[in-house]
Amino acid sequence: MSIIARNIKKTFGTYTALSGVDLNVPDGKLVALLGPSGSGKTTLLRIIAGLEFPDEGSGRIEFHGEDVTNVAAGKRGVGFVFQHYALFRHMTVAENVAFGLTVRKRKDRPSKSEIADRVNKLLKLVQLEALGKRYPTQLSGGQRQRIALARALAVEPKVLLLDEPFGALDAKVRKELRRWLRQFQDEIGITTVFVTHDQEEALEIADEVIVMNNAKIEQVGTPQAVYDHPATPFVYSFLGNVNRLQLPWRGFSSGDAPVPYTDETNKIAFVRPHELEVLRHRAGLDGEVASVRSIHSAGSIARITVLRGASEYIDVELSRQQLDELDLAEGDSILLRVRRSRLFSEDYEI
Amino acid sequence: MATTVTHLKAQLGDDAPVSRATRDAPWVRWSLTAVALLFLAGFLLLPLAAVFTEALRKGLGVYFCALIDADALAAIRLTLLAAAISVPANVVFGVAAAWAITKFHFRGKNVLITLIDLPFAVSPVISGLIYVLVFGLQGWMGQYMNAEHPWLPWFQQWLVGQDFKIIFAVPGIVLATTFVTFPFVARELIPLMQAQGSDEEYAAVTLGASGWQIFRRVTLPNIKWGLFYGVILCNARAMGEFGAVSVVSGHIRGETNTIPLHVEILYNEYNFTAAFAMASLLALLAIFTLVLKSVIEWRYALSHKS
Numbered sequence: 001m002s003i004i005a006r007n008i009k010k011t012f013g014t015y016t017a018l019s020g021v022d023l024n025v026p027d028g029k030l031v032a033l034l035g036p037s038g039s040g041k042t043t044l045l046r047i048i049a050g051l052e053f054p055d056e057g058s059g060r061i062e063f064h065g066e067d068v069t070n071v072a073a074g075k076r077g078v079g080f081v082f083q084h085y086a087l088f089r090h091m092t093v094a095e096n097v098a099f100g101l102t103v104r105k106r107k108d109r110p111s112k113s114e115i116a117d118r119v120n121k122l123l124k125l126v127q128l129e130a131l132g133k134r135y136p137t138q139l140s141g142g143q144r145q146r147i148a149l150a151r152a153l154a155v156e157p158k159v160l161l162l163d164e165p166f167g168a169l170d171a172k173v174r175k176e177l178r179r180w181l182r183q184f185q186d187e188i189g190i191t192t193v194f195v196t197h198d199q200e201e202a203l204e205i206a207d208e209v210i211v212m213n214n215a216k217i218e219q220v221g222t223p224q225a226v227y228d229h230p231a232t233p234f235v236y237s238f239l240g241n242v243n244r245l246q247l248p249w250r251g252f253s254s255g256d257a258p259v260p261y262t263d264e265t266n267k268i269a270f271v272r273p274h275e276l277e278v279l280r281h282r283a284g285l286d287g288e289v290a291s292v293r294s295i296h297s298a299g300s301i302a303r304i305t306v307l308r309g310a311s312e313y314i315d316v317e318l319s320r321q322q323l324d325e326l327d328l329a330e331g332d333s334i335l336l337r338v339r340r341s342r343l344f345s346e347d348y349e350i
Numbered sequence: 351m352a353t354t355v356t357h358l359k360a361q362l363g364d365d366a367p368v369s370r371a372t373r374d375a376p377w378v379r380w381s382l383t384a385v386a387l388l389f390l391a392g393f394l395l396l397p398l399a400a401v402f403t404e405a406l407r408k409g410l411g412v413y414f415c416a417l418i419d420a421d422a423l424a425a426i427r428l429t430l431l432a433a434a435i436s437v438p439a440n441v442v443f444g445v446a447a448a449w450a451i452t453k454f455h456f457r458g459k460n461v462l463i464t465l466i467d468l469p470f471a472v473s474p475v476i477s478g479l480i481y482v483l484v485f486g487l488q489g490w491m492g493q494y495m496n497a498e499h500p501w502l503p504w505f506q507q508w509l510v511g512q513d514f515k516i517i518f519a520v521p522g523i524v525l526a527t528t529f530v531t532f533p534f535v536a537r538e539l540i541p542l543m544q545a546q547g548s549d550e551e552y553a554a555v556t557l558g559a560s561g562w563q564i565f566r567r568v569t570l571p572n573i574k575w576g577l578f579y580g581v582i583l584c585n586a587r588a589m590g591e592f593g594a595v596s597v598v599s600g601h602i603r604g605e606t607n608t609i610p611l612h613v614e615i616l617y618n619e620y621n622f623t624a625a626f627a628m629a630s631l632l633a634l635l636a637i638f639t640l641v642l643k644s645v646i647e648w649r650y651a652l653s654h655k656s
Contacts, residue, residue, distance in 0.1 A: 072555075073555045074556065074557065074558035074559065075558070079556070080552075080553065082549050082552070086553040088553070089572065090571040090572060099557055099567075103554070103558055104558065
């Protein structure tokens with residue numbers, strides 16, 4: 001079931017949450033809505049779900065070509081998982097999962113034993129079949145998350161929407177659960193949209209990433225595409241660390257004869273920390289001179305901060321091996337070369 | 351905190367005193383406790399004991415005779431009737447108001463919250479007087495019933511034909527009681543429902559539940575202890591209300607006297623035993639309310655721990 005949103009506008013009083021957003025989620029894909037808080041991503045998700053409505057006269061939501069803009073949330077066939085799970089606190093896990101079935105009108109409602117069967121299947125699907133009799137407060141965060149997912153799936157939704165699904169979990173559980181979600185989505189193949197502010201999460205599991213900022217969509221693409229070819233300075237800096245280098249710069253591109261940039265002085269070069277090459281300062285080599293300020297080598301890669309000129313701090317990432325070979329100490333003078341970069345004009349606001 | 355204390359004790363040896371900074375000197379603790387207990391005894395226990403001693407001074411027989419006196423029974427009946435109407439009315443109003451305030455955004459929400467508090471802010475005597483001015487024979491309703499060319503003549507005739515009275519009659523007492531007690535349920539529910547948020551209701555919406563199903567199966571179970579608590583406080587006040595009811599009642603024995611008004615009349619007639627016997631009913635109601643309140647708080651804490 002594909003999801004299409006066209007020209008969605010949403011304002012809360014004088015605050016603009018969405019200013020004319022278009023979105024296209026292909027059938028069966030796992031799509032991430034990625035952006036900082038306040039970028040409008042959760043509002044967009046809630047509008048898709050039917051929990052909020054676009055401003056009067058704007059926007060249209062289609063599920064598989066069918067206009068659902070004015071269809072109530074309960075009739076859209078969406079499964080929604082809330083950031084803080086929103087499990088019914090006075091019901092057991094099994095009652096939570098069964099809720100969507102037991103509120104159906106009598107003629108559409110499955111029999112008690114069918115409901116019990118379905119609940120068991122779903123609990124097995126989320127690997128929590130032993131916990132049916134527990135109450136939500138007796139579960140861990142990761143377990144609650146999966147119960148919320150099972151509850152959403154019980155009504156056999158056509159699309160699955162997840163609002164910051166891993167936001168309230170600790171780092172380790174978060175990693176496990178997001179891999180599990182990816183596998184899970186591959187198995188059942190339901191069109192899924194999830195909201196996150198964590199770029200690592202989005203890049204790791206999504207088929208497609210939609211980067212949002214300031215009530216607008218900045219870029220849409222596969223994780224590889226948005227990471228390697230950011231369309232705007234915002235996307236560049238949101239998807240990982242980035243250095244903004246003042247031009248002119250002597251050593252652009254690596255190799256024996258680096259090309260200097262001298263003519264584009266009204267622009268800024270965006271360079272990721274691992275796209276810089278560090279050389280020991282030697283006569284006859286070309287590159288930008290900088291001095292080492294700090295070295296952090298605790299971790300799988302080493303991070304060094306260097307100072308260029310009077311006040312331009314630049315972060316560089318090296319492998320531990322490279323760092324050992326360079327044998328750097330704080331205060332050493334080095335040469336920097338840029339392997340890859342993108343130029344944006346200076347007045348571009350992030 | 352507990353772990354730090356144990357930790358400290360382990361370091362200092364078992365008989366080392368726990369940090370002075372976190373404990374007051376014994377004389378401070380004892381004198382504070384003594385002041386609190388004396389206050390409690392002087393202002394609560396002593397009057398309570400006095401009510402029952404006075405009521406039972408002439409023996410159990412006289413006590414029960416005072417209670418089954420025809421006028422006393424009428425007062426009890428009227429008090430129960432007023433509570434039986436005003437408490438359910440305020441449950442409906444309180445739940446509806448709390449639901450509207452906590453689950454929806456709308457203009458004038460703060461005005462509504464302030465208005466709910468009005469009966470707490472206004473002296474009950476004033477609210478009683480307002481009812482007299484509006485519904486009394488000299489008030490707007492009286493003018494309407496005596497008007498020669500009224501608006502909706504059939505309604506006027508019906509009212510006159512029924513000899514319909516609000517002031518100095520049962521409807522006035524019910525109205526005044528309802529007005530004075532209407533903040534209790536809403537005030538109890540609003541903070542509770544605000545703290546719980548609306549996520550569970552939204553979840554129920556996406557699962558296809560109707561408004562009524564959401565209320566009955568999600569909201570109501572979540573607020574039931576708070577609601578119950580509001581109801582018993584509301585009930586206690588409804589049965590004990592004096593000021594507003596006193597203004598609209600007219601003090602007609604056996605007809606428009608509630609228990610508190612009946613106590614006053616008996617007392618003014620120097621019929622102390624009977625007055626205290628009736629007062630003991632209200633005292634018992636108070637004790638019962640406190641016990642129920644503690645049980646609810648205990649159950650509430652329990653339901654949140656599990």
